[in-house]
Amino acid sequence: MSVRRIRHKGRLSQTFIYLGKLFRMFLFQNDWKVLPMSAVIAALVGFSVGKNIFVTMEGTLMGSFAFSCICVWNGFFNSIQMICRERAIVKREHRSGLHISSYVAAHMIYQAILCILQVIITINVCKFMGVKLPEKSLITPFAFMDFGISLFLTTYCADMLALLISSFARTTTTAMTIMPFMLIVQLLFSGGFFSIPQSAMPLTNLTATKWGLTALCSQGDYNSLPMxxxxxxxxxxxxxxxxxxxxxxxxxxxxxxxxxxxxxxxxxxxxNQKEEYNFDPEVLLTCWEWLILWTIVYSVITIILLENIDKDKR
Structure with a gap:
């Protein structure tokens, strides 16, 4: 009696299969709505802080905080329900040969594309509304590229955190319940906008808003502006x-x-200058490195959690 061997797709093939599925969901399950939502949020922020950002110290701090909030808000809404809404499907397909690393990689590629589109939309909406953007570059030859990279890394970091939450949340309701709490943590521990006890300052290193705000203040040459x-x-x-x-x-x-x-x-x-907001390539690179680090950490933890999804009896 011959035994038929079932050949499962390789990791790369599975990645592209699930990537295609995600783009179909983008088109047919209204996941595209995150893009016009990002335009509306950018317009609201541009309307409220556009006149003073990168013009005065106070306006730059407030505007950088607002831009960081845009990034975190966009990132959270992109992926907070992505995994938990198909948890049963992931569990079944994992038992059938799904590589979790391929599944998460597909999400990471898809979310990266979404984040890039949101950054492009945000920058163009702000330009349309007359918001002043940084005029001097620190890393790349163009200031708008430095600015865009900072927005992207902040958005993507928040996106991967939301994907992590979605990987262990039991239902979409649970994920959406956790999200406001995480947003509050991100806002309160931004490190520059709200006054928190000095003993709690190390906690700000854990948030995307802290590194996004610091990067934007540095790019806006905060310390050369009037107060x-x-x-x-x-x-x-x-x-x-x-x-x-x-x-x-x-x-x-x-x-x-x-x-x-x-x-x-x-x-x-x-x-009233602050050394952490110096117009210095090292400051900006440090912010980018922290954002990349947390993005990787969140992605790895997501894979570890989903590798054990078969043990989940919920």
Whole structure:
């Protein structure tokens, strides 16, 4: 009696088979909706912070934080439901010869393409809305390429984290429940926008927002920009009356008449520089390296979890 041997597809073949499946899902299961969503989010952020980003210190910090939030939001929505919604299928096909590394590789390629498209959409929407983007490059010959790489790596890192969550979440409902909590963690531990205890600062190294924000502030030459918050807050008190006189109003009038305002704003900026936002290739490369590191870590853990999917009795 002859025994028929079942020949399973190789890892590379399986990767392309599942990649084709993902693109069919993109077209026929409305996964394409993440692209117009990224355009809407970029437009909202451009409308709210576009005038001051890369113009003042405060505007650059706020705008960089906003761009990092765009990236994390896009990345999370790209893949938070991708695996958990077909968990039963993955389990069955793994028992039939599916290589989990091929399955995850297909997702990684597909998600990378989605992230690139979202970055292109984001940059073009911001340009259309008149948002000022960095004008000087640090790594590549073109500033917009440096900017785009930072956005891509931040988005892709968040995307792989969401894919990891999707790999162990029992249902899509569970995954969507976890996502807001992870978003809050990403936002609070961005390392530059919210004040957190010094003892908790090492935790910021775990977030994509920290490295995305730092990369964008560095590319925007944060430390060479003026700081306007001190001036604006003091200006609110210009009519303060002291024994029948208004000394602040007199001081502001003198400064304006002698064209000293810009000099004072630049001096205020010099006194509030942050070394971690230096316009330095090493700073930017460090940010990129951390984002790549966490992307790899999330991908490896996803593979390990899914390799044990047969033991999952849920």
């Amino acid at each position: 306007v918050s001190v001036w604006n807050n003091a200006l609110k008190m210009k009519n303060l009356d002291v024994e029948g006189e208004k000394p602040l109003l007199e001081a502001f009038t003198y400064i304006e008449q002698n064209n000293m305002r810009d000099e004072l704003l630049m001096k205020s900026g010099e006194l």
